[in-house]
Amino acid sequence: MPIVLRELTQQQDGLAPGHGLCPGCSESVVVRQVLHALGKPAVVSLATGCLEVSTTRFPYTSWRTPLVHSAFENAATTIDGAEAAYRALVRSGKTQAQDITFVVFAGDGATYDIGLQWLSGALERGHHFIYVCLNNEGYMNTGIQRSGATMMGTWTTTTPIGKKSPGKLTWRKDMTGIVASHDIPFVAQASPHAWKDLMTKVQKADAVDGPAFLNVLSPCNRGWRYQAQDTIRLGQLAADTCLWPLYEIDHGTWKLDYKPHTKKPVTDWLQSQGRFSHLSRPENGPVVQEIQHKVDEEWERLQQRCRE
Amino acid sequence: MATLTKQRQKLGKYSGTPVALDGATLVANAMRQVRPDVVAAYPITPQTVITEAFSEFVANGEVDTEFIQTESEHAAMSACIGAAAAGARTQTATSGPGLALMFEVLYVASGSRLPIVMHLCARALSAPLNILCDHSDVMGIRDAGWVILLAESAQEAYDNAIQAVRIAEHPDVRLPVASVMDGFTTTHGVERSELLPNEAVAEFVGPYKAPYSLLDVAHPVTLGALDFHDYYFEHKRQQIEAMERAREVIRCVGREYGELTGRHYAALEPYRMEDAEVATLVIGSSAGTMRVVVDELRRSGVRAGMVKLRCFRPFPGKELAELLGGVHAVGIMDRSVSPGAANAPLFTEVSSALFQHGHAPLMRSYVYGLGGRTPGPAQFRQAYQDLLACDTLETQPAAPRYLGLRE
Numbered sequence: 262m263p264i265v266l267r268e269l270t271q272q273q274d275g276l277a278p279g280h281g282l283c284p285g286c287s288e289s290v291v292v293r294q295v296l297h298a299l300g301k302p303a304v305v306s307l308a309t310g311c312l313e314v315s316t317t318r319f320p321y322t323s324w325r326t327p328l329v330h331s332a333f334e335n336a337a338t339t340i341d342g343a344e345a346a347y348r349a350l351v352r353s354g355k356t357q358a359q360d361i362t363f364v365v366f367a368g369d370g371a372t373y374d375i376g377l378q379w380l381s382g383a384l385e386r387g388h389h390f391i392y393v394c395l396n397n398e399g400y401m402n403t404g405i406q407r408s409g410a411t412m413m414g415t416w417t418t419t420t421p422i423g424k425k426s427p428g429k430l431t432w433r434k435d436m437t438g439i440v441a442s443h444d445i446p447f448v449a450q451a452s453p454h455a456w457k458d459l460m461t462k463v464q465k466a467d468a469v470d471g472p473a474f475l476n477v478l479s480p481c482n483r484g485w486r487y488q489a490q491d492t493i494r495l496g497q498l499a500a501d502t503c504l505w506p507l508y509e510i511d512h513g514t515w516k517l518d519y520k521p522h523t524k525k526p527v528t529d530w531l532q533s534q535g536r537f538s539h540l541s542r543p544e545n546g547p548v549v550q551e552i553q554h555k556v557d558e559e560w561e562r563l564q565q566r567c568r569e
Numbered sequence: 570m571a572t573l574t575k576q577r578q579k580l581g582k583y584s585g586t587p588v589a590l591d592g593a594t595l596v597a598n599a600m601r602q603v604r605p606d607v608v609a610a611y612p613i614t615p616q617t618v619i620t621e622a623f624s625e626f627v628a629n630g631e632v633d634t635e636f637i638q639t640e641s642e643h644a645a646m647s648a649c650i651g652a653a654a655a656g657a658r659t660q661t662a663t664s665g666p667g668l669a670l671m672f673e674v675l676y677v678a679s680g681s682r683l684p685i686v687m688h689l690c691a692r693a694l695s696a697p698l699n700i701l702c703d704h705s706d707v708m709g710i711r712d713a714g715w716v717i718l719l720a721e722s723a724q725e726a727y728d729n730a731i732q733a734v735r736i737a738e739h740p741d742v743r744l745p746v747a748s749v750m751d752g753f754t755t756t757h758g759v760e761r762s763e764l765l766p767n768e769a770v771a772e773f774v775g776p777y778k779a780p781y782s783l784l785d786v787a788h789p790v791t792l793g794a795l796d797f798h799d800y801y802f803e804h805k806r807q808q809i810e811a812m813e814r815a816r817e818v819i820r821c822v823g824r825e826y827g828e829l830t831g832r833h834y835a836a837l838e839p840y841r842m843e844d845a846e847v848a849t850l851v852i853g854s855s856a857g858t859m860r861v862v863v864d865e866l867r868r869s870g871v872r873a874g875m876v877k878l879r880c881f882r883p884f885p886g887k888e889l890a891e892l893l894g895g896v897h898a899v900g901i902m903d904r905s906v907s908p909g910a911a912n913a914p915l916f917t918e919v920s921s922a923l924f925q926h927g928h929a930p931l932m933r934s935y936v937y938g939l940g941g942r943t944p945g946p947a948q949f950r951q952a953y954q955d956l957l958a959c960d961t962l963e964t965q966p967a968a969p970r971y972l973g974l975r976e
Contacts, residue, residue, distance in 0.1 A: 302786035306651065307793075314795045322791035327783040329654045330793030331677050335647035338639065342609060342651025342659070343783050345635035349606040349657055352633055355776075356656070356784055379647065382640030 262300060264460050269297050273325065280323040281315035285482040285489025287496070288312050288395050290453045292366060295393055295475075298460035299467055302326065302361045304343055308336035308371035311402040312395060334376035336367045337383035340390045362467050363390035370400045372476075373409035373436045384443040384472050391466045391473045394436065397481035405484040409434040412504070413555070414531075414540050414548045417484075422539045427548050432555055440474040441510050447473040449509035449518075454496030458507055458518050465511060478505045486535025495533060502530045503560040508567060517567040524560070527553045588764050592723035592755040593618035595762055596662075596688050596748075599730035601626045602770035605686075606657035609637035609648035613667040614700045615752040616690040620662065642667035646674040646685075653683035654792050656782030658734070661685065664752055665692030665706040672709070678745045679714030680808065681793060684737035685745040687715075688730060691853065692752040693940045701941020702752040704853065704905040707881070708914040714808055716746040716815050717882040721856040724762040725879075726750035728832055731765075734774045735822045741814040743780075751854040753941065758854075765830065773829060812883050819880055836885035838877040839892055841867060845874025847956045848893060849900040850919060852878045855937070855944045859902070862949040873953055878915075886922030893919075894928030898956040902949075903969065904938045913969050931959050934969035948972035 275296030282289050288311060296303060307313040307330040316323035317330060331339045344363045350356035372380060372394040380392065399417050400406040406419040413432050416422055420429040441448045446469035451459040459477065466473030480495040482488065487495065499505035500519050504527060507519040528549060531537040540549050588595070597619045600608065612620040627636045635652075639645040645661050653659040663671065668689060678685050691707055693699040707717065716736055720726035726748065733746040750756055765773075781790050796804055819836060827833030838856075841863055842848060851859045856877040866873035876892055878885070893899050901920075903913035911917050916934040923929060935952045938944040951972060 304655070304783045304786070317791050317794040319794040319796045319800050322794060324791050325789055327786060327789045328791040328793075329651060329783055330791075331647055331650045331681075332673055335644065335650075335674065338644045338647035339651035339654075341637060342607060342648035342653070342657075343655040344651075345607050345609075345637050345648070346652040346655035346657035346659075347784055349633070349635040349652075350655075350784070353606065355606070356782075359784075359786070361784070361786055378640060379644055382644055385640070386637065 262464060264298065264457055272297055272300065275303065275324070275326050276316065277323045277325060281318060282311065283483055285492050286311070287453050287479045287481070287492045291393070291395055291459070291477050291479055294453060294456055294459050295364065295463050296326065298463035299362050302359070303364045304340070304361055306330070306336045306340035306343065306363070306365045308365070308367035308376060309333040310368040310371055312366055312368070314402060333371055335379045336365045336371060337376065337380040337392055340365050341383045341386065341388045344388050344390055365390060365392045366395055367392070368402070369394060369396040369398060369410035370408045372396070373434050381443065384440065384445050384474070387471050389471060391463065391475065394474070394476045395479040396476055397479045397484060398433070399481070399484050401481050401484040410436065412552070414537065414545070414552055416536045416539060427539060427545045437474070437476045444513070445474065446471045446512055447509070449474070450476045450478070450505065450507055452478040452496035452500060452505060452507060454493045455500065455507055455519060462509060465509070484536070487533060491533070498525070498530055498533060501525045502527050502556065504530055504556055506560065506563055508563060515566040515569065517564065527556050586764070587761055589759055589761055590723065591618065591757050591759050592726045592750050593690065593757065594622050595723045595727045595764070596730050596750065597622035597626070598764060599727045599770070600660055600688070601632050602765065602767050603658070603660070603731060603734055603774050604632055604771070605634050605660040607635045607637065607649070607652035607659045608661065609639050609645045609652065609659070610661045610663070611639050611642045611645045611667060613642065613664045615692060615756045616662050616664040616667070616688070618756060619688060619690070642670045643674060646671040646678060649685045650674060650678055650681065650683060653678070653685050654681065654783050656779035656784060658738070658777045659685050660687070662688035662690070664690040665694050668706045669694055669709060672713070675710055675713040675715060677793070680804070682743040682808070682811065683745060684743055686730070686733045686737055687745065687747045689747045689749045690752045690756045691749055699940040700752070702754055703939045703941065707749055708905045708907070710747065711882065711914065714744065714812065715882060716742070716744055716812070716819070717749060718746065718880055719749045719852045719878065720755060721854055721877060723750070723755055723758065723760040724832070726755055727762060727764070728826060728830070728834065731770055731773060732822045732826050732834065736815060736818055738777055739818045742811055742818050744808070744811050744815060749853070754854040763830070769829065773826070816883050816885070834879065836880035837888050837892065838879060840875040840877065842874035842876060842892055844872055846872040846897040847953060848874040848876060848896045849902055849949070849952060850876045850878060850889070850893070850915070851902040852881065852915065853904065855902065855904070858944060858946055859949050862946050862953065865950070866953055871953070871957065884918055884922065887926055889919060890923050890926035890928045893923060893930055894926070896930050898931040898933065898959040900933050900935050900952045900956050902952070903934060903936045906936055906939070916969065933959060935972055936969045937972040942973050944973065
């Protein structure tokens with residue numbers, strides 16, 4: 262299905278306005294892009310997190326799709342159950358077959374850390390669903406704590422800047438790589454600034470027979486300490502500094518979806534957000550160098566994989 | 570195992586006839602006959618037999634259930650929640666530590682009013698590591714909002730498994746049900762039982778239509794919303810009311826099942842209680858042993874009786890008070906402990922119920938059989954002798970007496 266902006270404006274949003282997400286939050290942008298890209302009914306499972314608490318405050322709901330939330334770690338398994346129910350009920354004739362997509366939205370806390378096992382199990386079992394990780398690089402819902410997606414040198418409330426600490430001491434997990442190692446049909450990294458790329462990936466994910474995983478960078482102005490109007494611009498900067506490359510692995514074939522004309526230095530990224538402000542101090546120079554080194558290394562490895 | 574496999578395969582032919590089977594396989598057959606839309610489970614001793622047997626039913630096409638073989642028990646219950654939310658008749662099975670791992674989502678299941686049925690093979694909790702029976706796991710979920718039925722025998726486990734579906738799905742209830750059998754004693758002990766014809770079970774449980782389903786995309790609902798100080802309390806109250814309504818549903822379903830099978834079920838099963846002056850209250854497989862002891866005592870002229878508690882949630886406090894209120898001394902048999910509590914779990918429950926209903930017989934607490942220690946007749950005889958020597962309230966010890974323990 263071609264993605265035509267003019268037509269998308271005529272579609273009803275799956276997520277209604279009036280939710281409680283912060284001004285400047287990218288999550289509602291991503292959710293709407295995903296649901297628009299599907300353009301058909303979706304059954305959604307949410308992990309506990311910003312999106313869930315901001316859109317399902319009883320007695321209201323922002324969702325025009327069926328929605329289930331169970332707990333923090335088990336959104337993938339919850340959608341498994343729903344998807345299995347669908348297959349069972351259709352097979353036994355208790356429900357009519359219909360073209361619906363099963364979708365999970367979960368933060369990086371729910372994906373990289375507490376829910377890793379649940380996601381891994383669901384991927385291995387081969388359920389037919391799209392898992393969208395809204396990756397804002399920290400536990401933002403509980404007030405900006407570090408996660409496995411938080412980059413080295415980042416300030417969070419649990420990796421504070423102190424006499425002995427320049428923020429988070431370790432690198433982030435390669436969650437996209439971990440998922441790719443499950444050998445599922447479609448895995449990708451995306452960002453809402455590249456909306457057409459993201460929506461195309463959603464459609465590819467929907468077309469495959471089996472699980473699909475989208476790791477979507479979701480800039481968070483509260484947690485990252487930047488002005489609300491810069492959310493989309495930061496997505497672009499993450500891609501231009503190669504901190505968040507846009508790529509996909511379609512049935513095992515790696516493909517780079519965006520190569521910056523000029524690769525920007527990570528200092529551009531670090532200077533754009535308050536969570537890195539301490540890194541401009543001279544004593545933190547080595548941390549900045551190490552970040553640049555790691556980003557270069559990962560970028561090189563990714564390019565190689567995509568050339569193979 | 571080869572023998573078991575052979576017996577499992579035979580079942581189809583001998584439906585409706587007596588079978589010699591272990592409790593776990595029998596319950597797996599109840600699952601086969603109920604034909605849940607979705608089963609999600611993770612194998613754990615001593616529940617493993619159920620998972621294996623059900624896997625065979627799936628592999629042989631005897632059921633068209635979607636069987637989700639999860640990577641943990643927490644995931645099993647999580648998948649059950651998703652499936653039940655999508656309108657599927659859903660079941661799982663577990664034991665001790667597996668139940669403990671599910672703890673968080675057990676509350677999600679009951680709070681979301683999802684009629685999931687769980688077959689629980691009671692097992693001690695670690696540490697020390699132990700795979701054998703006690704009721705630590707069962708008592709651990711007493712506040713989780715699940716209906717809890719306990720079986721004495723393989724037959725009862727089978728019968729409860731079938732009734733559990735009706736109870737859980739009843740519009741007045743819509744709560745998950747844990748159907749408990751004792752690990753190894755009941756799960757692995759081979760007993761003579763009767764298997765209903767497939768059609769009889771299908772007819773008894775009937776079709777299931779969920780009032781809301783995630784699959785109804787034309788009428789989208791949000792399930793599992795965020796509930797703060799302004800609504801949470803009211804929703805919890807509704808859950809409590811549903812549990813209260815379950816009393817009548819359990820009674821009716823038990824009666825109807827009795828008409829079908831000749832085996833009638835209620836929340837309590839009194840044994841020789843008409844003129845009893847000394848009695849015990851027991852749950853699970855030990856009821857059989859206790860019955861033997863009661864008969865012995867009766868033969869020697871002691872007016873002994875016994876009450877078997879089948880339904881732990883909702884707790885039949887009023888009926889229990891009526892049964893035990895007139896008895897001189899009552900022993901409450903606990904197969905679990907709650908260190909530092911007023912007393913062992915079942916004792917605390919019973920004494921609270923009797924006090925509320927204005928009855929105060931002499932009551933003593935007996936703890937037995939932890940970690941699978943065999944609860945023999947000698948231990949139970951000792952309990953009755955102790956009760957018979959119990960003269961006044963003053964002689965009531967504060968602490969439980971431990972039966973069969975090396976002090």
